[in-house]
Amino acid sequence: MKRVHMVVAYDGTKYCGWQVQKNGQTIEGELNRCLTALFGEEIMVIGASRTDAGVHALCNEAVFDMSARMPAEKVSYALNQRLPEDIRVMESKEVDPLYLPRKQNTIKTYQYRITTGEVQIPTERLYTLFLRRNLEEEKMQEAAFYLIGTHDFKSFCNTHTTVESTIRTITDIKVFRKDEILVIEVSGKGFLYNMVRIIAGTLIEVGINRIAPEEVKKMLEAKDRDAAGPTAPPQGLFLYKYEHL
């Protein structure tokens, strides 16, 4: 028996998110199905981030245990032959049998990508949020500074969640342009349910001048989901980078 670690990238467009559900295709479900078929034994992966329906990833992580003799490094190639083309294992390697992705000391970085203009360019539609309004990125960056650090992010958490603590640490937020795309890049040790999308939705409200940057400080203090901005739609969100500390 050995534990295999995989880096998994996917186009989340047609999936109901990472986590296996009763109805609907999921990333985790596809990995389990293809690994089970590949090795002829029932395999269930354990993932690092349970991304929502429609969210993309360049670098989610997962482990599973296998008894087959295939070298762990070869798993990515073999598995990619069976996976649908919108899910790809970027690399695979053997890890300690007790390794658990969610227990690692890591910094996760998400990017929320936005395009603006009169009409949406069709080849951008699956991977960016489109807005007909101009965004003032300096104000968005100013507002973002209030969120960096360790805070109670209760206002920035979907209410349909049961976690012991809503205190989290955001290590950095950068707002910048990469060609025609405006990127909100959020890094932290861990995030609450919908937290990055609520941050993006709130910074967009600042960017279109609906609220002032300093309002974000009050939103944090309110500890009330209704105080913060809307949850931005999923197609603009990418799990972008995992740094193991």
Next chain:
Amino acid sequence: MKRVHMVVAYDGTKYCGWQVQKNGQTIEGELNRCLTALFGEEIMVIGASRTDAGVHALCNEAVFDMSARMPAEKVSYALNQRLPEDIRVMESKEVDPLYLPRKQNTIKTYQYRITTGEVQIPTERLYTLFLRRNLEEEKMQEAAFYLIGTHDFKSFCNTHTTVESTIRTITDIKVFRKDEILVIEVSGKGFLYNMVRIIAGTLIEVGINRIAPEEVKKMLEAKDRDAAGPTAPPQGLFLYKYEHL
């Protein structure tokens, strides 16, 4: 009666190309169908570039004649309400009743986009060609220089075509990187059937060191399709820019 000019962008992934066909959805077919429904009279567009199945466009152009009183500038908005989301009219305006897109004095620019690496990133798969080989872009640029100018491009033309002359003018070819994407940008007054994709396929052969840059000169001189490289697949190709001279 007035003639309306439109700039049309589309994600070509699921279409059988621009031109109406007996079987299969096309961009031209969708425009005709939605314009006819919008104005309640049969409308047929005349396009500028008949892009192939799977090829994308940021700026194809088309005209049509309408008797309805809607201002030409409002057509883009009204039509976008009916079109599938992978086709968008970026702008519309009234033009001279004799204006024909293919008769204009324009420089067309295509981009062919390539990603390289060990495993393809799923969110790039619809809009780039993926290669597991490294590309030497300096050699590709060197080879491209032989193609710039007015030449007989018979070797770079699909043989299933009947044109009077295979002489065309390429005004520029640039090979450059934009972030993680290698771009082959080809500009000219007009192109033969599959010409840009055969140029891309040939420059890729140079980039992976299968042929020397100076071989491209001999390929041109051969005036034989078998002398040039393969036709690169459609998903990497974008009709990128139209300059009216």
